[in-house]
Amino acid sequence: MKAIEVRELRKSYPKKIPLPFRKVQWVEAVRGISFEVRRGELFGLLGPNGAGKTTTIKMLTTLLEPSGGTAAVLGHDIRRDAREIRKRINLVAEGERTLYWRLSAYENLKYFARIYYVPKSEEKERIEGLLKLVGLWERRDDLIMNYSRGMKQRLAIAKALINDPEVLFLDEPTLGLDVQSALFVREFIRKLVDEQKKTVLLTTHYLGEAEELCDRIAIIDHGRIIALDTPEGLKRLVKGEDAVEIKVRDFPAEKLEKFPWKLAVVKENTERGTVTLRGQVDEDDLPKVVELLVKSGSRILSVEQKEPTLEDVFIKLTGRD
Ligand SMILES: Nc1ncnc2c1ncn2[C@@H]1O[C@H](COP(=O)(O)OP(=O)(O)OP(=O)(O)O)[C@@H](O)[C@H]1O
Numbered sequence: 001m002k003a004i005e006v007r008e009l010r011k012s013y014p015k016k017i018p019l020p021f022r023k024v025q026w027v028e029a030v031r032g033i034s035f036e037v038r039r040g041e042l043f044g045l046l047g048p049n050g051a052g053k054t055t056t057i058k059m060l061t062t063l064l065e066p067s068g069g070t071a072a073v074l075g076h077d078i079r080r081d082a083r084e085i086r087k088r089i090n091l092v093a094e095g096e097r098t099l100y101w102r103l104s105a106y107e108n109l110k111y112f113a114r115i116y117y118v119p120k121s122e123e124k125e126r127i128e129g130l131l132k133l134v135g136l137w138e139r140r141d142d143l144i145m146n147y148s149r150g151m152k153q154r155l156a157i158a159k160a161l162i163n164d165p166e167v168l169f170l171d172e173p174t175l176g177l178d179v180q181s182a183l184f185v186r187e188f189i190r191k192l193v194d195e196q197k198k199t200v201l202l203t204t205h206y207l208g209e210a211e212e213l214c215d216r217i218a219i220i221d222h223g224r225i226i227a228l229d230t231p232e233g234l235k236r237l238v239k240g241e242d243a244v245e246i247k248v249r250d251f252p253a254e255k256l257e258k259f260p261w262k263l264a265v266v267k268e269n270t271e272r273g274t275v276t277l278r279g280q281v282d283e284d285d286l287p288k289v290v291e292l293l294v295k296s297g298s299r300i301l302s303v304e305q306k307e308p309t310l311e312d313v314f315i316k317l318t319g320r321d
């Protein structure tokens with residue numbers, strides 16, 4: 001049995017339009033996606049803002065009714081067996097706000113342990129184990145309102161492990177964290193899969209994170225899966241085609257769309273007025289690209305060849321950064 005099986009899953013939201021326009025419009029957030037996640041796999045949904053990642057996670061965690069298609073988690077249908085699924089999974093939602101700020105870390109976990117009917121005899125041990133696991137044991141009696149953002153996120157993950165879930169859903173687990181906290185969270189997630197044999201489905205819009213962390217990645221864009229493979233497999237899509245990074249000044253961004261090469265802006269330094277463009281450009285074409293950039297009024301600061309990354313896969317598939 002697969003941990004997660006998704007078939008042609010869809011979701012449309014009614015779009016709120018101000019009166020007096022009564023006609024209902026629909027936003028197709030998820031447009032018929034299919035994929036499977038194996039047990040013990042760390043699976044990533046990678047996509048830009050509004051791609052449909054959160055909507056997908058909400059449907060799979062039984063928080064949102066799909067508009068069409070089917071999905072099963074641990075063999076249970078998300079529509080019919082929501083209760084059974086909820087016992088055996090857990091979720092760290094996007095920008096998790098379900099911790100109680102006036103309670104300590106310990107009290108928070110105790111509260112959620114009771115909600116999940118963790119046996120009283122195991123409660124103490126489980127909470128202590130989790131707090132130690134996320135490195136918050138020393139701070140267990142501090143109120144959450146005194147926690148840093150990174151500490152709150154670690155506690156949110158500990159909270160999501162309170163029912164010892166078989167499948168853990170993480171929506172943008174490192175969003176807004178500082179570099180060190182993000183590193184801790186990423187290493188922690190990998191360990192959950194490697195050492196505790198959990199199945200994890202996470203969403204991210206950081207290509208580097210997906211590449212470093214995930215066993216397999218589905219790239220999702222405008223509600224559709226446009227590629228699904230291992231990080232290596234995805235990179236093979238752009239193998240043999242070197243990536244080029246061109247740093248320019250005075251770049252007229254509006255002209256980019258008309259370029260015959262798929263280049264995307266990957267860095268922008270507004271203070272210095274510089275922009276770094278990246279894309280696959282054949283060696284023979286490189287002088288032409290440079291010429292075009294110069295003609296469009298840009299000043300070339302540097303041209304560098306790079307190893308292809310997942311970013312190039314995304315640019316190649318979508319023509320966007
Ligand atoms: N409650 C809602 N009502 C109406 N439209 C919604 C609602 N929630 C999401 N949408 C729309 O559905 C689409 C997908 O949104 P979703 O939140 O799933 O994207 P996402 O991939 O999680 O994006 P992000 O990276 O910004 O979190 C977007 O176009 C969004 O505007």
Ligand SMILES: [Mg+2]
Nearest residue numbers: 053054055094
């Ligand atoms: Mg989201």
